[in-house]
Amino acid sequence: MNFAVLQFPASNCDQDAIHAIRSLGHSARYVWHKENSLGDADAVIVPGGFSYGDYLRCGAIARFSPVMQAVKQFADRGGLVLGICNGFQVLTEAGLLPGALVRNRDLQFHCEHIFLQTVTADSPFTNKIPSGKPLRVPIAHGEGCYFADEETLAKLKANNQVLWQYCDASGNLADQANPNGSLQSIAGICNERRNVAGLMPHPERACELALGSDDGKWIFESIFAALQNKTAVKAA
Amino acid sequence: MKAKIIVTPKKAVVDPQGKTVQVALEQMGYQNIRAVHVGKYLEIELDGGDREAARKALDEAAHKFLSNPVIEDYHLEIE
Numbered sequence: 001m002n003f004a005v006l007q008f009p010a011s012n013c014d015q016d017a018i019h020a021i022r023s024l025g026h027s028a029r030y031v032w033h034k035e036n037s038l039g040d041a042d043a044v045i046v047p048g049g050f051s052y053g054d055y056l057r058c059g060a061i062a063r064f065s066p067v068m069q070a071v072k073q074f075a076d077r078g079g080l081v082l083g084i085c086n087g088f089q090v091l092t093e094a095g096l097l098p099g100a101l102v103r104n105r106d107l108q109f110h111c112e113h114i115f116l117q118t119v120t121a122d123s124p125f126t127n128k129i130p131s132g133k134p135l136r137v138p139i140a141h142g143e144g145c146y147f148a149d150e151e152t153l154a155k156l157k158a159n160n161q162v163l164w165q166y167c168d169a170s171g172n173l174a175d176q177a178n179p180n181g182s183l184q185s186i187a188g189i190c191n192e193r194r195n196v197a198g199l200m201p202h203p204e205r206a207c208e209l210a211l212g213s214d215d216g217k218w219i220f221e222s223i224f225a226a227l228q229n230k231t232a233v234k235a236a
Numbered sequence: 237m238k239a240k241i242i243v244t245p246k247k248a249v250v251d252p253q254g255k256t257v258q259v260a261l262e263q264m265g266y267q268n269i270r271a272v273h274v275g276k277y278l279e280i281e282l283d284g285g286d287r288e289a290a291r292k293a294l295d296e297a298a299h300k301f302l303s304n305p306v307i308e309d310y311h312l313e314i315e
Contacts (some may be wrong), residue, residue: 057304100306107252147249147307181250
């Protein structure tokens with residue numbers, strides 16, 4: 001499988017994403033933000049970092065870069081897109097995912113390992129995650145508090161679009177296990193069509209035991225499986 | 237011409253920054269503070285004199301880019 005990993009000015013998890021995908025046996029390459037095309041890609045990763053210095057709002061400027069128009073077209077055709085951390089913020093700003101990410105409730109930048117409960121296996125991003133297994137992955141963000149109005153939250157629930165929630169080591173939802181104050185402990189969601197997803201935690205930083213956890217690989221394995229199981233939508 | 241745009245968090249969005257500033261003000265002895273909301277102020281200098289065209293364009297820009305309608309409100313003034 002061939003992954004396109006976007007690079008904006010001040011992306012800083014692009015290399016981690018490339019490394020994780022390659023170490024899991026697939027190919028990945030960088031796509032610069034000024035490109036108008038994704039090239040030959042089976043899936044797109046919008047990586048973490050501080051695109052455009054987080055100026056104005058996180059992700060607000062990246063969203064208007066030329067490559068995001070290509071990502072939008074790819075997503076509209078059913079292509080798989082995963083936004084990680086700042087990538088999640090970019091996708092919400094672009095309107096590809098509902099809601100927004102705001103300042104952590106304690107105003108602190110959180111850099112730590114947390115646990116994720118996978119809410120549903122019914123998505124290209126979660127289908128291979130062992131049932132009931134809390135995933136131990138790192139977070140590193142100051143603005144990861146998920147917000148959406150009540151109507152949007154109800155819709156997310158009705159359509160089973162919440163993919164991951166913050167939990168404790170045993171997999172239980174608890175306010176203390178919610179690092180940033182996200183509504184309903186939401187750590188990651190997908191769109192209604194289920195081909196675009198975003199999450200604040202960093203699975204790409206947890207794909208090998210030398211890094212303290214390899215739980216993040218299940219998210220990538222899910223994407224590989226989804227791409228193998230169907231005729232993939234390719235970027236032109 | 238100059239445009240002034242004030243962006244503030246929507247009331248439904250938790251504003252920990254505003255809350256922290258409020259607590260600090262109270263600790264400094266300032267009284268009767270009901271709430272503090274921390275937002276952004278943008279000043280845009282404009283060439284040309286068509287006020288209404290500028291208002292229309294900036295209203296669109298504020299909605300599309302300068303604010304995020306999911307979490308923020310804005311107020312636009314042209315002077």
